[in-house]
Amino acid sequence: MQSRYYTIHEHPQGLPSRELFALEQQELPALAEGEVRVRNTWLSVDPYMRGRMDGVTTYIEPFTLGAPLEGAATGEVMESRDARFSPGDKVRHMAGWRDVAQLPADQVEPLPEFDVPEQAYLGVLGMPGTTAWVGLNVIADMQPGDNVLVSAASGAVGSLAVQLAKAQGGTVVGIAGDQHKLDWLESKGVKAVSYKGKNAAELSAALKDACPEGFDVYYENVGGDCLEAALNNLRVGARIAVCGMIARYNDDAPAAGPGNLAMLLVRRARMQGFIVFDHWQHHADFLKEFGPRVASGEIDYRETVEEGLERLPDAFLALFSGANQGKMLVKL
Numbered sequence: 453m454q455s456r457y458y459t460i461h462e463h464p465q466g467l468p469s470r471e472l473f474a475l476e477q478q479e480l481p482a483l484a485e486g487e488v489r490v491r492n493t494w495l496s497v498d499p500y501m502r503g504r505m506d507g508v509t510t511y512i513e514p515f516t517l518g519a520p521l522e523g524a525a526t527g528e529v530m531e532s533r534d535a536r537f538s539p540g541d542k543v544r545h546m547a548g549w550r551d552v553a554q555l556p557a558d559q560v561e562p563l564p565e566f567d568v569p570e571q572a573y574l575g576v577l578g579m580p581g582t583t584a585w586v587g588l589n590v591i592a593d594m595q596p597g598d599n600v601l602v603s604a605a606s607g608a609v610g611s612l613a614v615q616l617a618k619a620q621g622g623t624v625v626g627i628a629g630d631q632h633k634l635d636w637l638e639s640k641g642v643k644a645v646s647y648k649g650k651n652a653a654e655l656s657a658a659l660k661d662a663c664p665e666g667f668d669v670y671y672e673n674v675g676g677d678c679l680e681a682a683l684n685n686l687r688v689g690a691r692i693a694v695c696g697m698i699a700r701y702n703d704d705a706p707a708a709g710p711g712n713l714a715m716l717l718v719r720r721a722r723m724q725g726f727i728v729f730d731h732w733q734h735h736a737d738f739l740k741e742f743g744p745r746v747a748s749g750e751i752d753y754r755e756t757v758e759e760g761l762e763r764l765p766d767a768f769l770a771l772f773s774g775a776n777q778g779k780m781l782v783k784l
C-alpha cells in the first residue's frame with residue numbers, strides 16, 4: 453500500500469513559496485499489532501502549522517524535514533489490528549497532509565455522532581470551535597452584556613467566537629478583510645469593520661465609530677495594527693484573550709510592536725495568551741452543548757474547500773492572504 457504525503461526539505465523564510473512543499477510517496481510497512489490504517493477523506497490546514505516549519509520547539513515540536521507533515525484529518529479505517537476499530541469506522545487523528553495514514557490506534561479517535569458533515573469535526577466542532585469557546589469563556593471570562601471585539605472574525609475560530617459573543621447580548625464587532633466576509637458578519641448581527649487600506653489610527657477610529665463605549669473583551673487572532681487599534685478602544689477592566697497573531701507568522705525580522713501597550717495599564721486590562729490543548733478537558737462539554745446547535749443550524753459555519761491532495765499547499769498558503777472564509781479544508 454502506497455501513501456502519498458507532503459513534506460518540506462528546508463525551513464522557509466517569510467511567506468513559504470509553493471515550491472517548498474514536496475509531494476512524495478512511500479510504501480507502508482505491514483500493519484503492526486495495535487495499529488490502524490486510515491484512508492483520509494478531509495485534511496485540515498491551520499495557521500499554527502507555519503510555526504512548526506521553523507525548526508524551533510515552541511509549545512509544540514517542529515516538523516521534521518523530510519518526514520510527512522502532520523495535521524488534523526478525518527478518514528475511514530481501511531484495516532485494523534486493534535480491537536477498538538474496524539474497517540469502515542469514521543475517525544479523526546493528526547496524521548494529515550497525506551492520503552493514507554498508518555498509526556497507533558491510541559492516536560485515533562472515533563468521530564462523535566451528531567447529524568453534521570464529518571469535516572465539521574475539523575472546524576466548528578473540532579479544535580478551532582473549541583478554541584473560540586475556551587478563549588471567550590475560560591481566558592476572557594466573557595460576561596452577559598460584554599462588548600466584544602474579534603479579529604479574523606470570519607475565519608474558523610473567529611466565526612464561532614462572534615456567534616458565541618453575540619448570544620451574550622452586548623455589542624459585537626468583527627474585523628475582517630473582504631466585502632463578502634463583512635456581509636456575512638452583518639448577517640449575524642455583528643458590526644463589521646474592514647482592516648484593509650487602514651493604518652492603526654484609522655482602524656482605531658473605525659472601531660470607535662462601531663462601538664463608542666469600548667470593549668470589555670478583545671479576542672485577538674491577528675496582532676499588529678489590529679491589536680494597536682483594539683488597545684485604544686478598551687473599557688476599564690477589559691480582558692484580551694491572545695489566541696493568535698497571524699499577521700506576524702511570516703515575519704523574518706522582529707516587527708515594530710503596538711506602541712500603546714501602556715493602554716493595558718490605563719484601562720487596568722488583562723491580556724492572556726492560551727493554547728487550546730491546555731484546556732482540552734472542556735472539549736467534551738463543548739461538543740455536548742454545541743453538537744446539537746450546529747446540527748440544527750442554529751450555529752452557522754462556513755467552509756472553504758479545495759479538492760485533491762495536490763491543492764493542499766495552496767490551501768495552507770491561502771490562510772495568509774485571507775482567501776478562506778470559515779474553516780479552510782481539503783477534500784480528498
Ligand SMILES: NC(=O)c1ccc[n+]([C@@H]2O[C@H](COP(=O)([O-])OP(=O)(O)OC[C@H]3O[C@@H](n4cnc5c(N)ncnc54)[C@H](OP(=O)(O)O)[C@@H]3O)[C@@H](O)[C@H]2O)c1
Nearest residue numbers: 499607608609628629673695696697698699726727728774
Ligand atoms: N491559541 C490556540 O490554541 C489557537 C488554536 C487555533 C487557532 N489559533 C489562532 O487563531 C487565529 C485564527 O485561526 P483560524 O484557524 O481560525 O484561521 P482563519 O481565521 O480561518 O484563517 C486565517 C485568516 O486570518 C486573516 N489574516 C491572515 N493574515 C492577516 C493579516 N496579515 N492581517 C489581518 N488578517 C489576516 C485572514 O482573514 P481576513 O480576510 O479577515 O484577512 C484569514 O482568512 C490564528 O492566529 C491561529 O494561529 C490559536
